[in-house]
Amino acid sequence: MLLVKNILENExxxxxxxxxxxxxxxxxxxxxxxxxxxxxxxxxxxxxxxxDEPVGYxxxxxxxxxxxxxxxQLEEYLPLKGKLSSCHNPKGNALHLMAGGIVPTFRNCGLxxxxxxxxxxxxxxxxxKFLLIDTRMPxxxxxxxxxxxxxxVDYAYLRLHGNYVDPLINHLAKLGFNILSPTRSSYIDYESxxxxxxxxxxxx
Numbered sequence: 001m002l003l004v005k006n007i008l009e010n011e012x013x014x015x016x017x018x019x020x021x022x023x024x025x026x027x028x029x030x031x032x033x034x035x036x037x038x039x040x041x042x043x044x045x046x047x048x049x050x051x052d053e054p055v056g057y058x059x060x061x062x063x064x065x066x067x068x069x070x071x072x073q074l075e076e077y078l079p080l081k082g083k084l085s086s087c088h089n090p091k092g093n094a095l096h097l098m099a100g101g102i103v104p105t106f107r108n109c110g111l112x113x114x115x116x117x118x119x120x121x122x123x124x125x126x127x128x129k130f131l132l133i134d135t136r137m138p139x140x141x142x143x144x145x146x147x148x149x150x151x152x153v154d155y156a157y158l159r160l161h162g163n164y165v166d167p168l169i170n171h172l173a174k175l176g177f178n179i180l181s182p183t184r185s186s187y188i189d190y191e192s193x194x195x196x197x198x199x200x201x202x203x204x
Contacts, residue, residue, distance in 0.1 A: 001050070001051060002048065002049070002050055003048070003049045003050075003052075004046055004047070004048050004114060004115070004118055005046065005047065006042060006043065006045055006046060006047075007038055007042075007045045007046065007047040007057060009035075009038070011047065011054075012031065012034055012035050012038060013031070014047075014054045015034070015047050015054050015057045016031045016034050017054070018054055018055075018056070018057060018101070018103055019034075021103045021104065022056075022101035022102070022103060022104075023101065024191070026187060026188050026189070027187050027189065029099070037059045037099055038059065040061055040088045041059075041060055041061050041062065041088055043122060044059065044060030044061065044062070044095065044119060044122055045057075045058070045059050045060065046058050046115055046118055046119065048102070048111055048114070048115065050106065055102060055103050055105075055106045055111065056100065056101060056102035056103065056106065056111050056112070056115065057100050057101070057115075058097065058098075058099070058100030058101075058115040058116075058118075058119065059098055059099040059100055060095050060096060060097055060098065060119050060122070061077075061087060061088040061095075061096045061098065062088055062089055062090055062091075062092040062094070062095055062096070062126075062128070063077055063087050063088070063089055063092045063094050063095075063096045063132065064089055064091075064092040064093060064094070065092070065093060065094035065129075065130050065132055065200070067180075067200075071181050071182075071183055074134075074180070074181055074183050074198050075183045075184060077096055077098075077132070077134070092128075093128055093129045093130060094123075094128055094129065094130035094131065094132045094200075095119060095120075095122065095123035095126070095128050095130070095131055095132065096132045096133070096134075097116060097119055097131060097132065097133040098133070098134060100112075100115060113175065116131075116133075116175065119131070120203070123203055124203055128203060129202065129203055130200055130201065130202055130203060131177070131200065131201040131203060132180075132198065132199075132200050133172065133177060133198070133199050133200075133201075134183065134196050134197065134198050134199075135168050135169065135172060135196060135197050135199065136168070136185075136189060136191070136192045136196055137152060137155065137156060137166050137168065137169070137191070137192040137193065137195065137196070137197060138168070138191040138192060139166055139167055139168070139191075140152050140155050140166070140191065140192050140193045140195075141190060141191045141192075141193070143155060143165065143166075144193070151193070152182065152192065152193030152194070152195035153182045153195060155193070156169060156179065156182055156195070156197045157179065169197060169199070172199050173199075175201070176201045177199035177200060177201045178199060178200055178201070179197060179198075179199055180197075180198040180199055180200045181197075181198050182195050182196070182197050182198075183195070183196050183197070183198055184196075
């Protein structure tokens with residue numbers, strides 16, 4: 001049975017063990033960081049269990065967003081080395097979808113989309129105007145090796161037959177997200193060229 005619900009304080013340890021299954025070593029958060037994220041906005045923190053086993057999770061924060069905000073402002077929303085900054089603003093207008101993942105054996109089953117749609121429902125219920133998401137580009141390094149030199153920023157916008165070359169960016173685009181801006185990763189993330197991409201979706 002599949003169950004999606006808010007992660008409770010006494011469940012934090014259950015989902016922390018997923019970190020090493022989901023993320024490379026340099027991108028893993030500590031238990032203290034996960035606890036801090038959940039405490040910031042528990043209503044926007046969700047976990048997925050399959051037959052009572054945790055298989056994925058996602059965190060969110062509310063931020064203030066405008067289309068003309070600078071790249072440096074967007075970078076402030078990224079979790080610095082896994083820890084949220086003080087950007088969460090209950091009076092903001094956008095839900096920032098962040099810090100989550102699905103264990104490899106359950107990927108490509110629609111579970112990440114389920115976590116996005118669940119948080120979309122929360123944003124709509126709160127009357128927010130935007131969904132904001134930052135995404136890695138883990139396929140960038142492979143593309144670079146196979147096709148030659150290309151900057152990660154140029155790779156992010158690269159299209160083929162009308163679709164984005166990057167699978168994650170292309171998938172989010174199909175869900176209604178538009179590329180907003182590339183940002184510097186707050187981590188050492190060689191797979192992504194140390195560059196993450198912000199995308200935005202307007203809530204109607």
